[in-house]
Amino acid sequence: MNNYSLKIKLLSEPMAHYICIFTTDKRFYKYISSIFLSYIVDIENCKEFYTIRIVFDHTSHMKGNANENARNLRGGIFLNLEKNERTYYCTSSSNDMFKAVFREIRDYFDELIRSCRVICLHAACVSNSHNAICIVGDKFSGKTTLMLRMLSEGYDFVSNDKIYVFLTKDKLHVFSLPISAGIRNGSFKFQPELLEHINNNQYSEHVEYSSEGRIHLSPYFLCDYFKVNFNNFAPLEYIYFLKSNYMPSTVIDAMNTNDLMGFERNVLFCNDHAIINKCIMGNKIIFCRDSGQVINELKRSFPIKDS
Incomplete structure (x- = not known):
């Protein structure tokens, strides 16, 4: 199974946040890349990356991977939180689900930006x-x-x-x-x-x-x-x-x-x-x-x- 990733930059130095998004779904990768095209950066050496993983899977498998702190979000999305890593488990890979996951990611980016002096x-x-x-x-x-x-x-x-x-x-x-x-x-x-x-x-x-x-x-x-x-x-x-x-x-x-x-x-x-x-x-x-x-x-x- 292929892994697809993109790196996003929010704001600018010295308060910039860097986020790496991983997914195994090629369609979602193309969708999210097109939305965040102007935010994508090519950077390897960074002090700290926030990590987002998106898993499109069946509910039974998803429950086996979700920890006890998993939160049920909008429209069949579950979220696991571990330090600077977030994993979104999704019950389907429909276009509506892609939009819902994008909005969850954008809301998270809003939280990161608001943690800065803005x-x-x-x-x-x-x-x-x-x-x-x-x-x-x-x-x-x-x-x-x-x-x-x-x-x-x-x-x-x-x-x-x-x-x-x-x-x-x-x-x-x-x-x-x-x-x-x-x-x-x-x-x-x-x-x-x-x-x-x-x-x-x-x-x-x-x-x-x-x-x-x-x-x-x-x-x-x-x-x-x-x-x-x-x-x-x-x-x-x-x-x-x-x-x-x-x-x-x-x-x-x-x-x-x-x-x-x-x-x-x-x-x-x-x-x-x-x-x-x-x-x-x-x-x-x-x-x-x-x-x-x-x-x-x-x-x-x-x-x-x-x-």
Whole structure:
């Protein structure tokens, strides 16, 4: 039986985490490799690797291998924990099971990242091949619609949901995990061709429909459609905040409590307030009245760069 493996890198030095994933299922190896393609590294000498093993087997054999600490996870997945090694036992090798295991692995990566000095923003994010900008805003302020507009302009995709911001060498950087973009019907009014493309590929593994009426598109689907790259790591240039109660202002005023509260509502996790302070004091946060103002500002000061 063949063993397949890939090595993943999260964040960057000096806080980088390295994970080695092992499986004997060739189909799953191809599936997980395609999702984490931009995270794969070729490295042999590393102080510490976290190990993940995925076993697709019959339930009877799986129970014989699972120790007394095994946890029953979602959809027929059992998890064994031993120090820095995790083994996922799966009751089948269906496409739905592949997706469930991927989500478990991604949740584990989220735990590893949150153990570092980071803040996690609820934000959309794109890059111009070199630097990134985040789009934060009140609910229904148009973050996703603006993100799609920027992809259509040629900016690279970083995330449409969660962004990790961290300091390295005294400079702010962003990092993302592969999370599907949940798009409401209203956003398709500005991208009718995208909706038509989705309808022609509705059975793709990269398209999912939620009970909330959203269509979830994988990073691969978005990048393939807009002919852009998936850039999961980049220096942070600016954070644009779409305000529903916009008042003319260039950058955040540290004394404006309402502005601070509006921004902090979009901070999902924080274990390093120095990052927030650097965003504020470094004039990284710019408030805008609508997406049109952001687009005009980006074309002027944040042009697309050649790779």
